[in-house]
Amino acid sequence: MAIPIEELKNKIVYSYDNKNIYYKDIVETIRNAGVKQGDTICVHADLAVFGKLGEIIDRCDFVNVFIEAFLEVLGKDGTIITPAYSYSFCNNEIYDPDTSIAKAGLFSEEFRKRNDAYRSLNPIFSVAAIGRKAKELTTNLSKNSFGKGSVFDKLQDIKNSKYVIVGVNYFVCTHVHYIERMAKVPYRYIKKFKGKIRHKGKTYEDEYEFYVRHLNINTNPTFDKIENHLIKLGLLKKAPLGGDFISCAKISDIYREGMEMLKKDPLFFLKNMPEYDKL
Secondary structure, X not given: OOOOHHHHOOXXXXXXXXXXXXXXXXXXXXXXXXXXXXXXXXXXXXXXXXXXXXXXXXXXXXXXXXXXXXXXXXXOOOEEEEEOOOOOHHHOOOEXXXXXXXXXXXXXXXXXOOOOOEEOOOOOOOEEEEEOOHHHHHOOOOOEOOOOOOHHHHHHOOOOEEEEEEOOOOOOOOHHHHHHHHHOOOOEEEEEEEEEEEEOOEEEEEEEEEEEEOHHHOOOEOOHHHHHHHHHOOXXXXXXXXXXXXXXXXXXXHHHHXXXXXXXXXXXXXXXXXXXXXX
């Protein structure tokens, strides 16, 4: 951080509807959304939607206001994890966990560059993590993106694990793809990607799996239905911050309800009926 966090706490982060929003307001909203001390949370974030930007100009400082707010709420026993997806093997690029850009947005890129962040070796869907379980969640993972032994499988086994959506205008929940993999949905299949990984001064070839959609049969994913379903059951909480929300749901609830909906409708996570005749 260019400016110490204690100074950032006193600066205006956003202004919205004639009201200034500070660090303390972000902390309060995170708590109101349902994040508690000791939780393990997976965060998807779009920080540009809460209002007019305030006094924090540096992008690193701006992101770290949110990261530090989460860490304050989580306490010393909590963990925050976020997508640091590089899609390197998909783009014929060498993957280096220390330098490959996280292409999931500003929050993810600044998060993965922090000195206290661990990043996984997955050259397609890497994640970065900070906190008590950070090393555990980013090491000794399988080479499939969403199946057994993946980071999503590990999150599934953690009692107090939650998904937190910060300002994204829909409930973008990558854990849905883990649910699809476990349910063996008919519109996805395993595709293997080969490439090179550069790590700790060594470069080597490797192969990882990606659970991809059949693009030729017109499959359009949606998160709207699972979001509305969870809200209806009172399992997804949305806390307002400026012009948008911070949303939170337990991963165990997302998994249970997602699997149940797929049993009733194998196309629950799609907007439309796939054109299977094109397979």
